[in-house]
Amino acid sequence: MKEELESVDYTIEEPEETLSMNPKKFIMWLFIVSIIMLFAAMTSAYLVRRAEGNWLEYTIPAVFSYSTGVLIFSSLTMQTALWAAKKDRFGLMRLAISITFVSGIAFLYMQFQGWVQLVDQKVFFVGNPAGSFMYVFTGLHAFHLISGLIVLLYALKAAFQLTIHAKSLDQMEIATTYWHFLDVLWLYLFAFLIYFH
């Protein structure tokens, strides 16, 4: 009898073990660590270079503040999608993921507009490193955001195939974690750029 109970234990979805977590989620967290290190290196390089003087001062285009707002909004919709998945409200989940995706695209477009305005202000990628760093930070973040959009597309596909539901949330949780991380990463970069400007 006892053995039967145990074997049932293996097969049903059980609460998280204390010893270990879902390997796929763990992989996502480690991946996030490597991205953090990538940007930590970049921002340290920025500080080291800035401390040496000969630093171009310019105003950060306002569109970057608006895009920040859009990204925060997309994080909220992503959280809504996760919440909907937990409640098995599939219509809302698909809608929320789609809105997140569209907001992501809008964010990328606004970042691009930011670049256009920087060029108008005569801050170029080639020139004083102060400007170059701005392009590198936003560009690298945009690159990672595109990878986030791909993750979202997979989640959206899964949402339509009904492989995401209240009992199978791993993919949704991973996508949400990554999206929130990209959001926080941008907030960090933006605050950093404003503060060490």
Next chain:
Amino acid sequence: MATVETTLAAPAHIAEHEHHEPDNFWRKYIFSEDHKTIAKQYLISGILWAIIGISMSVIFRLQLGFPNMELGFLKPILRGWITDTNKLDPNFYLALITMHGTIMVFFVLTAGLSGTFSNFLIPLQIGARDMASGFLNMLSYWFFFVASVIMFFSLFLETGPAAGGWVIYPPLSALPQAHMGSELGMTLWLSSMALFIVSQLLGGINYITTVINLRTRGMSFSKLPLTIWAFLLTAILGLISFPVLLSASLLLIFDRSFGTSFYLSEIYINGEALPNVGGSPILFQHLFWFLGHPEVYIVMLPALGITSEIIATNARKPIFGYRAMIASMMGIAFLAFIVWAHHMFVTGMNPFLGSIFMFLTLIIAVPSAVKSFNYITTLWRGNIRFTPAMLFSIGLVSFFISGGVTGLILGNSALDIQLHDTYFVVAHFHLVMGASSAFGLLAGVYHWFPKMFGRLMNEKLGYVHFWLTFIGIYSVFFPMHYTGIAGFPRRYYAFTSYDFTKNIFADLNSFITIAAIVTFSAQFLFLFNFAYSLFRGKRSPQNPWKSNTLEWTAPVSPKHGNWPGEIPAVYRWPYDYSKPGAKDDFIPQNVPYSQTPESNLPHENELIGLEREIEAQNLNDQFNQPH
């Protein structure tokens, strides 16, 4: 039992279960997701790269040892790089030392060592079916493969491969007009390394996840073999430091290809000013060495882990200071990140800052000494079996000590300023990290060859290989300390045109070259042994070294999934060798205390009660888990 659960689980999760072995040739041997196959792929690639990398060093040693030698016989291989006067082209000399460093550090001792043994041993020693993600693992190898192809291709460029030293400092590496090697060769170097970093990150993420999440029942962190501890810490080092090198390379790529000025500032070439303003070449050095120094331990720690395992097994004694070993590896891993600027004492750094980095650097001697003493005390009064793997491990300890002692000298900024960029530095790091971790690699191959290929390597050839290599390496690198103290700078093409080097040490340099050729030739004994044993070696029993770790409880040639049926549970640490009272001189990790009442210590008898609990624990078995 396992099959019952699987069938129970199956109806709900049919789509994602794949327990059967892939039967298609491509999936089984080429694009395999099995950690054992990937490990062998890394090993073979590593060996091929080692042949290329070491033969490069022999060629430039010929130039250094015999500056007047006619090198015409190399023409069939080097073609245009041998000049009309039958000399080695100086530009190609620089390319050779650069590629030797790059290949040996990254492609052989990082990918070849970690890639082989982390992949092979982590699942087998912690009791897992495979890596956490077989797909990412496969991807990791193939990124490495593409990086290898690009790097190999760059050797055949008309302008030659990268030639600015393996540290690729700008502005030399950032300006294509600076040197032939900074043209396409450097572009390919950077592309190859970017892919290599991706490969290492994918691999490292997998190793960490697997060690932390997929251990078998009872395999607590305090029961992990030291090899696994070493691989885990290595992977963590890589995860934290490789992205920084990626950042550094990215900015360098922008400087080279898009004209930005991150590292470039106010440079005149042929009297003409470049447009770049405001860059800082020192910035690159900071970023580079933030990876570069941990990289030393990425190369070294796996070798030390392998050595711990082999020395304990073959001394038939528990490893001395198991916890001290873990603590010192953690200490080394932590310190690795806060000592990078000791490579930069001569960059005009504030002497006060230099003294801080000097202090931190010298602290590394403490955990390193703990490890050395623990190896020696493990050997002390052991029933030592001198297998080739054991000899190579002891050789590693010897190199680690003699190379480490000169580290104390170089860590002192006052002394380092004198010795910077001389052969003293070359001698130091070749002993402490190059030869040591190469010995770790060789020891690992001799020790785990039976597990990898089901056959034993020839011991006699192993002994000859060991003694030639051991004596050879000391003969190569020990004299370099003297040339270094005499002021011979590294990376120089010839010492014939300076007064202070013209008439001295020519014989010593020739001696080094001859020793290098002998050592290189000795490696072919190993290659022959490897290839011969692969097909004709004696068949291995299941546990040829009477070792305790889990991999020897798997079948001689484990199939996909490693253990048929259930994964063994773990009840004890991996170093119960020569335990007083025990029947044999070893008790494998999967033997419960309840079966060994004759050798149990009082506190271990109390653990018997916990064993039922360990058995009842949920398996982290990938085959048994709903996905």
